[in-house]
Amino acid sequence: MSTDQEYCSDQREAQLLWQQNNLRDEYGDKSLLCGLKKSLEKKVIGADYVCNILYQEMTPATTHQPVKxxxxxxxxxxxxxxxxxxxxxxILKRRKNNE
Known part of the structure; x- marks a missing residue:
């Protein structure tokens, strides 16, 4: 492997570690571990995939009050x-009448 390839590989690994630490800060160790396990089960590797899994599963559904x-x-x-x-x-009837 050339030094350029090693540098790119090291940079990518550093970026992944940084992203993983950010996910840990945002979601916590337990949730991050769960997201990593699910990404491995689905055979998708990368912080973006783990982040997506965590976001989809950890984001609460917003409930809006009824309009009064x-x-x-x-x-x-x-x-x-x-x-x-x-x-x-x-709607189609209204459109037809407006033409």
Whole structure:
């Protein structure tokens, strides 16, 4: 291996260690270890993959409060299952009328 290749390899290893330390700081040792194990199971190696695994599994789902409308009776409306076909039909009808 030439000295240029060794230098590039050393630089890459240093970068991976730096990224790993950042992930440890951000997610903690236990989570980092879990992310590393999952990346090895999936046969994907690299800090970017581990970071993606940690981000997807550790990011909490955001829950938003329901919107409160001025007319109280509108706040009580609930839909069992939205029928998107009906909404599409209304939009297409409006587009047709505007042409």
């Amino acid at each position: 409308l001025k007319k109280e009776e509108l706040n009580d409306i609930t839909l069992t299952t939205p029928a998107l076909e009906e909404y599409d039909a209304i």
